Amino acid sequence: MTGREFFTARTVAEALAGFRPDHRTPVEHVPLADALHRVPAAAVASPAPLPGFVKSTVDGYAVRAADTYGASDGLPSYLDLLGAVSMGAAPDVAVRAGGCVAMPTGGVLPDGADAVVMVEYTAETMPGTIEITRPVAPGSGLVRADEDVTAGAPLVPAGRPLRAPDLGLLAAAGVTTVAVHARPRVVIISTGDEVVPPSTVELLPGQVRDATASALAGLVTDAGGEPVVAGIVSDEPGVLKDKLAEVLPTADLVVVSAGSSVGARDETAGAVAAVGSVWCHGLAIKPGKPTLLADCGGIPLIGLPGNPLSALVVFGQVGIPLLWRLSGCEHPPPAPSTLARLSRDLASATGRLDVVQVQLRDGVAEPVFGPSALLSVLTRADGYLVVPEPATGLDAGTEVEVTLYR
Template sequence: MSGREFFTTRTVVQALAGFRPARRTTLEEVPLDDALHRVPAADVAAAAPLPGFAKSTVDGFAVRAADTYGASEGLPSYLDLVGAVRMGVPPSVAVRPGGAVAMPTGGVLPDGADAVVMVEHTAETMPGTIEVTRPVAPLDGVVRADEDVAAGAPLVPGGRPLRAPDLGLLAAAGVTTVIVRARPRVAIVSTGDEVVPPSTGQLRPGQVRDATASALAGLVRDAGGEPTIAGIVPDDAGALETTLRKALQDSDLVVVSAGSSVGTRDETAGAVAALGEIWCHGLSIKPGKPTLLAECRSDSGDGIPLIGLPGNPLSALVVFRVIGVPLVWRLAGCSVPPPEPSVPACLTRDLPSAAGRLDVVQVSVRDGAATPIFGPSALLSVLTRADGCIVVPEPATGLPAGSQVQVMLYR
């Protein structure tokens, strides 16, 4: 392998579609209070219909819809008020032809009734009699017993992170625990003789504090993973292989920060090749071309995906957001990673690009205008000043000023 050339270079589209390790995290049962954003391993089915009884959606009167046909303000229908429904208890009265029962919102629909007329369309002209000034059709103002969820139907789908409304529906069905995929364990290995811990007080010339690992850990947590900072490894092939071999034993994903650029000091590709198969070394993306994707083997024989990131912090974080975050979700059993929040905006200046390469450009967004933020890929401040990023697609040769773009927002 030449130390001066990229090999097996892929586009981002190819990487997202083709680099799909089979590994998935193990199953565990968690209480509902801890299930937000966790990924159910399979559909969770309803044991019984919801809400379980027909109920009113409005304050009004339970009636037989046929008794209101033709009603109008000029010619109302007159119905006998035969009782009222109380919340939380079954009705003690039924609706007979020509009768009506007072209903609160959420009350159980009494026998004989098939609709609820809103109180705004009624008037009590005399004690025990109401007049209806607007007709209702069957099931108006009513939720059926299985209208929310039928018995045996999925409450929530497998393979999709649980959202707050999902937890509410599960609680309504009496589900208090959920079987989900465990959070992916992501080991973050930093490399380089020049890299020192963030706690280092006084830097010597040429030294840099390890900023990338902390930022990567934040992205891993955002994607539902559990990051582990595995330390800093010098530019030594043997030391790196030893560290990677150890990280593979108790991780679902290993991320190597720095060391993947092609050069005489590049040790990552050689160490990874000794542990598994390199799927690509080089992505058609800017920033972030010197990216390595591989599948390695732990001592137990399990296939563990590995991402080798560029050394520059901005490049590393851009690539991990594009490639790594979807992979973390996939390891957790998520079939389609949740989309990033985005807003439309108008581009304020021309953006040149090269066909066949995906460009990720940082932007600030103000009053619907997206302004590119440029700077060397070694500067993290480019990211901290950005509200989000835009993507120039691989087939494009650039975007002219005034283009309508979609900005992926940073949370």
């Protein structure tokens, strides 16, 4: 090391666009029950058209549309009731000129019919005779056999996390298993002579319990990954390098929560450089400047700041998009957000992304400030806003987008 605290500093936008390791998780087949939010490795084509038959979308009567032309309240059309369609069965009756067939919603359209009249526009004036008071056009009140999906068309695309309606469409097509990318295995390493396990009952002067690893594991799980908390590594030279060599073969992403001192950061950078290629050491983000990104034989590594607030903010901005990309998703699903008015002026620096925690009250975003060592800043916040890199700040009253914590 040269003694410089940072080198190859990049903006967050540069990191998201430029730090793109090729590694992707392997493909596995999972049942639909386990497929929610998983990322398909390839588009799934429909084996047959859906719904597969022409069906009614309303309760009413299947008719030939031409038999209803000119019908009105004052001059209804009268049709012979020829029978009824049962749900889940093929019709045993056809529609002929001057006739109609009773239809339930979802029933199979009988031969000879080309429309369905809603029951609200009909009346049975005498047994076996149906009065029609509204005309219908061909195709009214029904869906085509391939109107939902044509045979061979994609049911779901590759690279987009599966949502609940996707599972329903797959089930409707008879697809019960899906080839998806495995959940990224994220190995979390904590470092620092001052860091002790959360189970430590009594702290010695200067010791802190490892809060960051538990919080990071939660973020990883929430983003669809599989966290592996690999324990605490001391600042002694060579120990972190050995730990990285041990975990890299089993990881899809390695996250190192580094110590806060310059020496500890230097040790992290040196250990990472010994097993991989450092892409940047320093991001133009507040909080979170001392961030390291590296490629270790195709496995990405993120070196986070030691302060918990900074570590979690950086992982949210850079780590979670990277985790989604590892699982085959190039465009992560957006987090829930809302618009609010800023309660006070916010200063910033051009070229730096500022992530500001806020509380929401009656449509007003109130910044929550505090040292980056305090996790309570995050627990008190309802979400955060971002002051973009070109801005020098935001004025009170500005409408801002607040990304909400779930």
